[in-house]
Amino acid sequence: SEASYLRSMNILVDHFMPGLIRSLSRTERTHLFSNCKEVRDQSERLLLAMEDQLQKDVRLLNVCDMVFNHAKTYFEVYIKYCRNLVYQERVLRRLTTENSGFHSMLQKLEVDRRCAGLDLQSFLILPMQRIARMPLLFDAIIQRAAAGTSLYNCAYRTYKFLNKTLKACNEEARIMAKTEEMVHIQKLLTFKPGVKEIPVVSGKRYLVKKGELTQITLEKKKYLRQSLHLFLFTDLLVITKKKSDSQYSVIDYAQRSFVEAKVKEDPDFALAAPKLTATQKIRRLTGTLTMPATEALFTMELFENQEGKHVMMDLATTLSERTRWVEAVMPPKSDISGETIYEEWDCPQVQVIHPYQAQQPDELELERSDIINVSRKMADGWYEGERIRDGERGWFPSSYTEEIENTHARARNLKYRSRRQLSLS
Secondary structure: OHHHHHHHHHHHHHHHHHHHHHHOOHHHHHHHHOOHHHHHHHHHHHHHHHHHHHHHOOOOOOHHHHHHHHHHHHOHHHHHHHHOHHHHHHHHHHHHHHOHHHHHHHHHHHOOHHHOOOOHHHHHOHHHHHHHHHHHHHHHHHHHOOOOOHHHHHHHHHHHHHHHHHHHHHHHHHHHHHHHHHHHHHHHEEEOOOOOOOOOOOOOOOEEEEEEEEEEEEEOOEEEEEEEEEEEEOOEEEEEEEEEOOEEEEEEEEEHHHEEEEEEOOHHHHHOOOOOOHHHHHHHHHOOOOOOOOEEEEEEEEOOOOOOOOEEEEEEEEHHHHHHHHHHHOOOOOOOOOOEEOOOOOOOEEEEOOOEOOOOOOEOOEOOOOEEEEEEEOOOOEEEEEEOOOOOEEEEEHHHEEEEOOHHHHHHHHHHHHHHHHHHO
């Protein structure tokens, strides 16, 4: 299978690349072909090593060790290749429709008998297909080897490493796709005069949910409506007015940790729904009138918006969309008594004040001044979290740490004060 894969990679590198790169800019060449030559070269290196071993022992008993050592040294090239996939697909689509010289040459290359009727896309996707297949090959060895033998253990170790590499490839492709989406959204947004402009593309931020909602305000016993378009990111809520399909004007925003959403029941609003005319009633009976979905209300509360103000707005949408918005905005709650779960975008931080020696494999070793993002708190005083300096996750006793001021703590205190004032009033 490695020999077959290498033959196909040779067609991509030696047949397609030389014929197409003359009509491409440097950026287009990078986006279209990425590091496919490096991917091809490592495959050639692995195949030569296996062929050499085959001459010594036809059973290839050390193939697991051989692939494990090779993958540790060279398989980083697959992660790099997969990171580029989102650009590759977009550039190939644009070139085939907008670059007549490229399209003409591509057609000539694809009809060559060496391609066996396959198009360029079929060859470009080969590295992703190969890295996805590699763990399956070693899983087949695991299924046939006797448990506990050196062959079984070595195959299992190789399988785990290859699976880890595959996950890294998928994660890189996913991150780049989300980053590309964020760049596109930032181009759509303009900030209304008076609204402080902020960069939308930032760190680990990505889009969670977006959509059109209707803001409802009650004035003189009448419900007034205003169409808004909301973008909910991992750590930020942006409220806009849609100007066109390619432009949204930002009118407000808030850090997600300062935002809450809850269902609102208003019988008067339900009664105020537009009444059907006589003609519409007849059309509904005959089945020729599509009834609009019943509107449902929920309240979006910004405890601190971009001006530092407390804002509440009632929003209307369909019943299912209301549920989805409320669940998207609000962090998950645990069913276990005394347990609290935190999202990455809204978690407390603690600083280690006493060193702690881990007693179990799933525990964190604490050094004085370590900062830890807490993802879970248990009633017995144990926390689960991620150490910032190295990304290591695990459990630790909270008595060895103290909570420090961060956005989560500030938002929690602000919400507490707001609810206290509300209860007193």
